[in-house]
Amino acid sequence: MTSDNAADDGIRLQKVLASAGVASRRVSEDLIVAGRVRVNGTVVTELGRRIHPETDLVAVxxxxxxLDNTKLYLMLNKPAGVYSSMRDERGRTDLSYWAEQYEERIFNVGRLDAETTGLLIMTNDGDLAHTLAHPSFGVAKTYIAKVEGRVSPQTIAQLTRGIDLEDGPIAADKARLMTSASDSTSSLVEITLHSGRNRIVRRMLDAVGHPVIDLVRRQFGPLHLGTLQIGQIRPLTSAELGQVLTLSRDGADRNAENSADEDSRTDPATGPEKNDGGR
Known part of the structure; x- marks a missing residue:
């Protein structure tokens, strides 16, 4: 009799899905037969299919x-005054308070400056952290900024059209005015962008004449802060985790395709193809 865990053949797909919490084994079989399951990008409909959870990628x-139950994915609503570091070298308040609540060695995905509050992902999944944090993958982040003065529609248009900063031009993916105080002392602005440049939202708003008073990150990719209170941390839901993993894998696939395209344009004799910038 052959075991489901036969080392040479892998593990039956429906058992893997059940272990991952997707559904019971019986329902997982129905999903497979219905053509709703992919392994490494290919639809699988055979109930006898075996996979290796350590290397194969599964989607429903x-x-x-x-498929790796040792991975941990958390959402923190970071308070102001906390530095995005596991151990701040100057002894300032850092993320170790939350990290120490878990046996796993977790770390933050990207950073928020000390005075910015809001959504910060923490995980022990290095591959996902790299994909979500690296600017080349273009993961969008949405912030709400309370700024000095009354922001005009022209200023909102300027943010999306683009402005020049000391480290190069930058444009918001989206921006909108949420509220403007009647006495013109402050405004609320929502701004979405995928740049990972240091303090970029603060610098953009300062450049258009509206210094930031308070800044909160409400969204990171498909994740929303929702009603999570400041200083609270929670695991991602299964739906959130699926969205984040899908985003991470899609980004990694695009990056691999772009690398392959660059390699295909490289002539071993002359080196990479160069763009002269239209000069």
């Missing part, structure tokens, strides 16, 4: 499934 209804 085109949403990625995490």
């Amino acid at each position: 209804d085109n949403v990625a499934v995490q």
Whole structure:
């Protein structure tokens, strides 16, 4: 009799799905037969299919499934005054208070400056952290800024059209005015961008004449802060995790395709193809 865990053949797909919490084994079989399960991008409909959870990538209804139960994915609503570091070298308040609540060695995905509050992902999944944090993958982040003065529609248009900063031009993906105080002392602005440059939202708003009073990150990719209170941390829901893993895998695939395209344009004799910038 052959075991489901036969080392040479891998593990039956429906058992892997059940272990990952997708559904019971019986329902997982129905999903497979219905053509709703992909392994390494290919639809699988055979109930006898075996996979290796350590290396194979599985998705259900085109949403990625995490097969490694040792991975931890958390959302923190970071308070003001906390530095985005596991151990601040100057002894300032850092993320170790939350990290020490878990046995796993977790770390933050990207950074928020000390005075910015809001959504920060913490995980022990290095591959996902790299994909979500690296600017080349273009993960969008949405912030709400309370700024000095009354922001005009022209200023909102300027933010999306683009402005020049000391480290180069930058444009918001989206921006909108939420409220403007009747006495013109402050405004609320929502701004979305995928840049990972240091203090970029603060610098953009300062450049258009509206210094930031308070700044909160409300959204990171598909994740929303929702009602999570400042200083609270929680695991991602299964739906959130599926969205984040799908985003991470899609970004990694695009990056690999772009690298392949660059390699295909490289002539071993002359080196990489160069763009002269239209000069």
